[in-house]
Amino acid sequence: MSHKFCVAPMIDVTNRHCRFFFRKFSKHSRLYTEMIVADAITYGDKDFLLDFDSIEHPVALQLAGSDPTALASAAVLGEEYGYDEINLNIGCPSKRVQAGNFGACLMADPHLVARCVEKIQEKVKIPVTIKCRIGIDEYNPDEMLPEFVETLIQAGVSTFIIHARKAMLDGLDPKQNREIPPLDYDIVRMIKRRWPYLNIILNGGLLNPYSAKNEISASKGVELDGAMIGRAVLENPYSIIDVDKLFYDDGRAMPSRFKIAEEMISYLEICVQKGVPINIITQNMLGLFHGCRGAKLWRSYLSHQAPRRRDDPKVLSEAINQVLEIQNEAA
Template structure:
């Protein structure tokens, strides 16, 4: 079972980004934050290549599986399969605004059906011993967030869900693209803070637009945890101080070059299994953000990793182009 501390800082499920290669890489930077998979649909879990979709390295723990679906029995079965693979938590997606999820009646459109979400949670909880959590928006389209968000929270709490992760924006299913839905709707952090005040017994995790650990500290005065999204992917080094600041783990923080050297044996193993180098290196492009030579690092990898037969020398040659600060921490832009 996960503890409160495991959820203090987490990295959001992000389609096409938080795959198993990215999660292994992030774990080399920080030992404790909870990591999430990309959303996997129940149909994919039930009928697809489970080893490819759900397999992960034990080093990724703690790691949660996010499922997309709206049919309670199918979600229960998929959750049981996920638990069998060893995931520490099963999360239900009630926040993704893409056309694909709308046509499949899951994701953010489920904000309109809190009692269906509750039935889904109940069906999943019956099948697994690990925590079942929900990630949602504050509302969709013309919903009033002050009504929609508490209604969702109450429904899933009554179904036995103890943790609600809230992306503090509305999702506009009509008129905005999925990309625009990540930026255009305004953030309403006070509403999420208010939800926690009104439901003190429920664990509330806040998500959306949080870019630094200092911002996370400010939110933790009001909620139980903070989920980082694009900031942790595009500049993964922001996680380097997470273990010390939030988990009382004072192990020496590795340098960025240390992280590269620790990643290389994993890359070699994956190359031997037939994984393309680019599938792994695309996740490390932001590692040296702010360091002299970071642009050259990105360019070298982007130009060479996709080439046939490319190996770990591409990563080492790229890293050699970067000068890392002695402290290991840089905040100024390149």
Template sequence: MRQPLDRRLSVAPMMDWTDRHCRAFHRALSARALLYTEMVTAPAVLHGDHERLLGFDAVEHPVALQLGGSDPTQLAEAARVGERFGYDEINLNVGCPSDRVQSGKFGACLMREPELVADCMAAIKDAVAVPATVKCRIGVDDQDPEVSLFATADACAAVGIDTFIVHARKAWLKGLSPKENRDVPPLDYGLVRRLKRERPHLSITINGGIGSLDEAEAHLDAADDVQLDGVMLGRAAYHEPGLLGQADRRLFGATTPDVDAYEAIERYKPYLAARLAEGVHLPAMTRHMLGLMHGRPGARAFRRILTVEAIRPGAGLEVVDRAVDAVREAEARREAA
């Protein structure tokens, strides 16, 4: 029998960021966090290069595939492909506010059509044996979030969907850019907690504006008799990935030592070496590491070496070693001062 996924911490699907190299790097820091792909549209899965779009390394498990689309038949077939590739979960994007998503009638604009979301989710659920989940906003534009969020959750629950990741902001499809939609609409964590309180049988993960493990722990505390099932971190995990090195202990109760930046790089190096041997260029992988030394002496030199030297023809693991040495030397100088 398949073990349920532990959702206490997940890393958000982020376009242009959470590619397979990023996920392998994050896994070097946390063995337990649930990782998500960038959104891949169902038509792309059906007509595109499967290995390029969906390929991933076994080290990434547990890892979820996020799909975009609004055609139940297409989504079902794309979900089957994802399951064959070995993904541990199929997730539907009901939250992205980009112009491309709006023109394709999927993403956040689906918040206006809860019954269509339910039809899509029913098709995905029937197509695969792995969990089928929804990542949504609390509403769009002039919707009343207290109506739109519950309508989406209830419609999906009626077809057997029980797991939701809720970005606790509206999306404004007119007047705000995708970037502004990540910051400008006010957060309503209380509404997400209310959803869990009033629908306790559903698994609810909260997302949006959570910047640290301290905040994640606070969300997971059983305050006001509500026990959320998980927290999803986005930009915080990407820009300061070192925090993931403490996540297994702090959020999952692991007794293993925290993973520091140096150990994470050593764990990531076999993956780097394997991909370099396949012809992947070093900067495609090291770009995800730039925030690892955040706040440490030598962090600027670390970023510069990984940015400038990694793009040189033939650049390999020696560049990573030089970047690490720059931090070690800066730390030694500070200690000696």
């Protein structure tokens, strides 16, 4: 199970269409679903929540919850649908999530998390991993994180994705909780140093695959096992085009931005036939031309046209032509 490079779970972003699109840039990166509450899977529309395209592998299902039985039932369904990993969200700070007693607040109750993991592991064969923070609120991360990790090791967890900042559960909203508490990569390294056999993945504030690779390298004191990036991939998806070469020694030729955009046309056509509005797909493609001539036009064309012409995949080819035109003019 390789986590050398992962694209972070992001609610309202990393749905199956977004993951399909991200897969075009890297064959090997590990992709994550949005956080899904366990009961939503058990009682809700399973195909809508869990179905995915086989090209998305390796892909992990991220669950939220704190009831061991409910989580285990959802995990069983995840395994049946073909997910490669069950990841437990112990990092979300939102008020709604706290009210349900899941997400980051569970860092204060590692024994409950351990019971959840044990119950899931009893029911599924795929690996169960944890995504957590370095601590919460007034707790000292130097104490909280090792205690949390140690308890979870005893429950059988060997992969921890650590968002290297505290979550402040009172007073900061989720967005502020991704920006205000300072990053502390060293504490993540401390965990790896103490338990070298664990699979430790660094997350938080990494700007691109090159700086991520540098940050997890041995030159920083200890070598971490992987990096996870969220916002920077959304802003500039093409930035992960070198991931396969950089992290997985796969140096095959990679497609251009235009090639990827063109490949998405047939995907849009298929989705429209299934009743999926095109803007659900194009909303996560807005960053494709980030940093290139025509980026602004691409972004504004798609954001204006796609919500208005929700069943018309031609919007995408028109946007491609507009960018091509503007780039040809400049050449």
